[in-house]
Structure formats: structure tokens, C-alpha cells
Amino acid sequence: MFGQLSARLGEAIGRLRGRGRITEEDLKGTLREIRRALIDADVNLEVARDFVEKVREEALGKKVLESLTPAEVILATVYEALKEALGGETRLPALQDKNLWFLVGLQGSGKTTTAAKLALHYKSKGRRPLLVAADTRRPAAREQLRLLGEKVGVPVLEVMDGEPPESIRRRVEEKARLEARDLVLVDTAGRLQIDEALMAELAHLKRAMGPQEVLLVLDAMTGQEALAVAQAFDEKVGVTGLVLTKLDGDARGGAALSARRVTGKPIYFAGVSEKPEGLEPFHPDRLASRILGMGDVASLAERVRALGLEEEVPKSAKELSLEDFLKQMQNLKRLGSFSEVLGLLPGVPKGFQVDDRALKRLEAIVLSMTPEERKDPRVLNGSRRKRIAKGSGTSVQEVNRFLKSFEEAKVLMKTLEKRKGRGLMGMFRR
Structure with missing residues (x-):
């Protein structure tokens, strides 16, 4: 993802490299190219406009027109603006002694797979997760989560066809208490599109169970449509944070750059592969660095340490x-x-x-x-x-x-x- 956007931004800034002082027209031309690159990447129009205006103000404040290295100043300014657009600081859900989280989203967004990935992620950190297959209409969805639960070694409680929310709550509470589960991840029902019946069911289930977090799972490859989905779920159900899936896909990436600003919700996690381990905390600074071709050594270092490879090197x-x-x-x-x-x-x-x-x-x-x-x-x-x-x-x-x-x-x-x-x-x- 972001390959085309990365290349376009690199070209726009690269035209300033090796030059001495630049004119105001040079700066306008560079910002115009950046704006076009963002829009072509499916970034929300208002977000793209605000982004470019912020870069312009910051660049002028840093006296880029007087700088002997204008490309470096613009690059640093764009990096800061990208990081801010993506959320600024890394945010994760607050963990308590006992936790109940909902995962909501449309069918096909990767919601069920994300539930299993989250369970594995927190299991590796010492938590005792419990997965709940809460689609009361689609047995196949419950079966999918059961198989994923077996794969990651986390138990799954399956609801029954047409089971009322109050019954689900009682059974979940009892199983969590008996097995000392401290993180309950509820995979709610998904639909091919937003409808009133889906929202009413989710709202009823939320009132009955009282989750601390409602995580909306968005397919980053759906572009602007993902933002409309996010706004609808937040309005009808109430969303506390986002999980973006398929960030490793071949999409333009506009949803990732727009989601934080348009929804006002933090992006907690990003799906980076189909593997059970393919879920990572969302780091705005690292993604901004990658988009601008500056690498992401911090993420690579975490992978190396997680696999215990840092000591596996020859002496010289x-x-x-x-x-x-x-x-x-x-x-x-x-x-x-x-x-x-x-x-x-x-x-x-x-x-x-x-x-x-x-x-x-x-x-x-x-x-x-x-x-x-x-x-x-x-x-x-x-x-x-x-x-x-x-x-x-x-x-x-x-x-x-x-x-x-x-x-x-x-x-x-x-x-x-x-x-x-x-x-x-x-x-x-x-």
C-alpha cells in the first residue's frame, strides 16, 4: 500500500533537491503536486486541502524560501503533517482487570480474522482472552471463528441461532468467570451493507453487555466508502477506535490517511498480513516515515526481537x-x-x-x-x-x-x- 502515493510525494519533493533558494512559485508548484497525489490516492478532499494548507503554513514558518536545503525542510514538514493526519501519537485501548470489547464492521472487512489476531496478540502479552462468536443468524460465521480460535489456541463461546442479548451476556459472564478470562472479544454480526436491522441488533447487544471498547474494523482497500461506513457505525452504535485491515494490500491508501480526521477516532491496530501474527499496533510516525521512503527500522527491530534473532549473528x-x-x-x-x-x-x-x-x-x-x-x-x-x-x-x-x-x-x-x-x-x- 501507498506505493503510488510514496512515489508521487517523492517526485514532488525531489524536484527541489540540489537547488539553492526557491521562489514562492516553486513552493506553490510542489504543494500543488502534493495535493494532487493525495487526491489521486483517494484521500478525502477536505483532508487533502487542510493537509496542504498546514504544510504551506509550517514551511513558510520555517522560512523554507530562505533555506539552502528547501527539499529537506519540505520533507520534514510533510512528515510532521502526515504523522498528525494519521493520529499523531500511538494509541491503544485501555486495559483493565476485566475487559469486554466489541468488534463491529461489514462482512468481508476482516472482522472475524481480526478478532482472532487480537486474541493472539494479547495472549502473547499474558492476557487470557475469550472469543465470542455472536452472529445469531449465520452459523458459518460462528464456525469460522471457532476454527480460528483453535488455530490461535483461544477458546470460543458460540451463541445460538436467535439467542437474545441478555442470554448471551449471562453465558459470557459465567464462562469468563469460571475460566478466569480477562479479555472478552465479541465478534458481532456482519452484513454486506449497512442496514437498520443490523444497527438495531448491535445497539441492543451493546446495551445488554456494556463493552468498554467498540472497535470498528475497516477494510483499508475500500477507500472513501470506508469513511462512510465508519460514520454510520459511530452514529448508530458508537465507536471508540478503529482497526484498519489489509494495509499490506495494493490499494491507494486514502482511507488510512483520512480515517482519523473524518471519524475523530484513533486507529488502534493495523492488519499487515493474513497470518495470525499479522496485526500490529498502529504507529502514525512509523507509517509516515514509510510513506516518505524513510524506512521503518523501529518496526523491523521489533520483529527481530520478537523472534529472538538479535543475538543470532556471527562474531565478525x-x-x-x-x-x-x-x-x-x-x-x-x-x-x-x-x-x-x-x-x-x-x-x-x-x-x-x-x-x-x-x-x-x-x-x-x-x-x-x-x-x-x-x-x-x-x-x-x-x-x-x-x-x-x-x-x-x-x-x-x-x-x-x-x-x-x-x-x-x-x-x-x-x-x-x-x-x-x-x-x-x-x-x-x-
Whole structure:
């Protein structure tokens, strides 16, 4: 997501790079391009106008017309405006000794999957969640949550067809009490579109159960339509926060940039993949940084630490073996696709892609070597290279290119050592 917006903003600001002082017309032209980029990304028109006006005022306040580095001043100003538009500071639901949260939204928004992801997220933090499949009309929806609950290891209480809210409340309270569950996540009924019957049911269920949080799950790929859905749910039911799903999708991203301003509700979480672990707290500053191509090392560092990879690095680049190289490649795969990981690093060109299939071939080459060969590639003569090529389904030329790349990687690792830690994982040590 945000690929096109990122590129457009980068182009608009990039035109000022390498220039000395700029004129007022230069600034107007840059702001005009930024406004067009936002509107083309499906950002709400009023939000786009206010955003550009804020950037203009801040830029003039920082005397960008007199600056010798106007591009850097504009970039910093746009970053601050983006962060503010996305919510400013990170906000999360307040946790109490006992918690009851509703998840509401249209069918297909990712609500049920998000319920399971939230359960896994808080389970990993020591909470004892309980999932409630509260769609009284669609048994298939209840079955979906039951299967997801099994996958993440969280119990699911299923309502019965046509069960009244008061009965649901009593059964939920009893199960939560008997099993000492301190976070109840209620997956409410979804519909293909907003209707009065849906809203009346939700309002009745809310009155009966009294949730502390009502989280509206929005599909970020639906654009402006998501904002209308948010306003309707807030008006009829009352919403305390938002969860944006499919932020890893190929959409223009306008909903994410507009949701906070239009609804007035904080964005608590973002869905970043289909995996059960693919839910992250929403960090406005990090997303603003990614949109502007400044990377998101903080999020990457959290992934590294969560997987316990920060210590899994060789002592020095000088001692780096092919066994170490293989291990780090496998560790990187656990963080996500290589293109995704590179996208979190600053300085990587926008749209830069890595062929994961080609990387698998490199992995196969190393796996076709003996432990001795991985430890000391200097023993790899012609006959050994032929054997490795045959065993990995590659050619001798590919094996030769890989070995050359390995030596170049050692040079890169030496460079990283001079920065912080050793190796790529070492960049993220506390």
C-alpha cells in the first residue's frame, strides 16, 4: 500500500533537491503536486486541502524560501503533517482487570480474522482472552471463528441461532468467570451493507453487555466508502477506535490517511498480513516515515526481537561462513518477504523488489554443500561445484556467481559492523 502515493510525494519533493533558494512559485508548484497525489490516492478532499494548507503554513514558518536545503525542510514538514493526519501519537485501548470489547464492521472487512489476531496478540502479552462468536443468524460465521480460535489456541463461546442479548451476556459472564478470562472479544454480526436491522441488533447487544471498547474494523482497500461506513457505525452504535485491515494490500491508501480526521477516532491496530501474527499496533510516525521512503527500522527491530534473532549473528564478518550466511537468510525469511524487509530500511529505492524464488535457489546451493565446504569455500574446486550445481538444480555458473556474491556480502557485513552491532540482526540489538 501507498506505493503510488510514496512515489508521487517523492517526485514532488525531489524536484527541489540540489537547488539553492526557491521562489514562492516553486513552493506553490510542489504543494500543488502534493495535493494532487493525495487526491489521486483517494484521500478525502477536505483532508487533502487542510493537509496542504498546514504544510504551506509550517514551511513558510520555517522560512523554507530562505533555506539552502528547501527539499529537506519540505520533507520534514510533510512528515510532521502526515504523522498528525494519521493520529499523531500511538494509541491503544485501555486495559483493565476485566475487559469486554466489541468488534463491529461489514462482512468481508476482516472482522472475524481480526478478532482472532487480537486474541493472539494479547495472549502473547499474558492476557487470557475469550472469543465470542455472536452472529445469531449465520452459523458459518460462528464456525469460522471457532476454527480460528483453535488455530490461535483461544477458546470460543458460540451463541445460538436467535439467542437474545441478555442470554448471551449471562453465558459470557459465567464462562469468563469460571475460566478466569480477562479479555472478552465479541465478534458481532456482519452484513454486506449497512442496514437498520443490523444497527438495531448491535445497539441492543451493546446495551445488554456494556463493552468498554467498540472497535470498528475497516477494510483499508475500500477507500472513501470506508469513511462512510465508519460514520454510520459511530452514529448508530458508537465507536471508540478503529482497526484498519489489509494495509499490506495494493490499494491507494486514502482511507488510512483520512480515517482519523473524518471519524475523530484513533486507529488502534493495523492488519499487515493474513497470518495470525499479522496485526500490529498502529504507529502514525512509523507509517509516515514509510510513506516518505524513510524506512521503518523501529518496526523491523521489533520483529527481530520478537523472534529472538538479535543475538543470532556471527562474531565478525571476517569469520562469516556459508553456514552463517544460510542461517541469516533463513532468519530474514522469518521476518517476511525480502522485498517487505528491504522496504522497512531507509535508503532503499521505492518499488525495489527481490525475487524470492531466486533466493530459494541460493539457499538450495548452500544446502547442497557439505559442512566442510560451507565452513571453508576455498575447497570448492571444479568437480565439487558441478556436484553442488546438480544437487541444487542450478548451473555451475550460478554457483560461481553465488560464491562471488558471498565474498561481496562479507565486505558489506564489515561495513555494517562499523555502524551498530554486527551483521544485519546486530543493527537491532537493544
